[in-house]
Amino acid sequence: MLVLGGTGEARRLAAALVGAGVDVLSSLAGRVADPVLPEGEVRVGGFGGADGLADWLATHRPRAVVDATHPFAARITASAAAAAARQGTPLLRLQRPGWTPGPGDRWTYVDSLAEAARAVHDAGTVFLTTGRQGVGAFAALPGRVLVRAVDPPGEPLPAGAVLLLARGPFTVDEETALMGEHGVDVVVTKDSGGHMTEAKLVAARQLGLPVVLVRRPPLPAGVEVVTTVEEALAWITG
Structure with missing residues (x-):
């Protein structure tokens, strides 16, 4: 089995x-300097796009491929779909559900990071967790921006950026304290879903803060999708 990984699932x-x-064999993209490694055999680094992955599938002939990458790893997901179709390799997409707003949430959905930036241009202190x-x-962005990431970004930061290097998960109390300490006015995040990173949304709700969420990219047509590890296991063993 080839598992395209990098997520808790x-x-x-x-x-x-x-x-x-x-x-x-779990394959990690290698974009995080010190990733949490899964059990079993692991490879780190890309395949070289759809063509490289198709060549790898032709050579190694795995029983199937499970794409369990991040919901926003659109390029990898597209490459997996194209390569698996080319080689006739069974492919399953394991993707956790997105978040659902509840009472008290002040969420605005946008379709891209650029649209998110426009939405918070004049919002005051921005907590960026994308x-x-x-x-x-x-x-x-002209204001103060808290940029939280596991590793330092390789792209230009806003002039008023405060870089917070940290690896979650974080508790609701920790997120609430952080937002209060820095006077956060709005939270920006991706609709990643799952329990590991939702504490910031709970904290924002409790503080009455607006949240701008970037929608997920669409999945390739024709790819079978499940939302839980149990469903993926049933597909593999069925």
């Missing part, structure tokens, strides 16, 4: 497969 799937005696990639879209 990918790590749980790899652990379950190893526990069941299934040979599994990750290190794409930070350059916010470089022209």
Whole structure:
């Protein structure tokens, strides 16, 4: 089995497969300096796009591919769909559901980081939690911007940026304290979904702060999708 990973779901799937005696290779993109490694065999680094992955599939002939990458890893997901179709390799997309707003949430959805930057241009202190990639879209913001990422961004930061290097998960109390300490006026994030990073949304709700969420990119047509590790295991073993 080839698991395209880098998420908590990918790590749980790899652990379950190893526990069941299934040979599994987890592939990580290598964009984080010190990633949390899954159980089983691991490779780090890209395949070279759809063509490179198709060549790898032709050479190694895995039983199937599970794309369990981040919901915003659109390029990898597109490459996986194209390569698997070309080689006739079964492909499953494991993607956790997005977040759903509840009572008290003040969410605004946008379609891109650039649109998010326009939405918060005059919003005061911005808490930017979209990750290190794409930070350059916010470089022209005139106000104070808290930029939180695991590793330093390689793109220009806003003039008023405060860089917070930290790896979650964070608690609601920690997020509430951070937003209060820095006088956050608005939170910007991606609709990543899951419990690992939702504390900031709960904190924003409790503080009455607006949140700008970037919608997920669309999935390639024709790809089978499940939302839980259990469903992925059933697909693999069924």
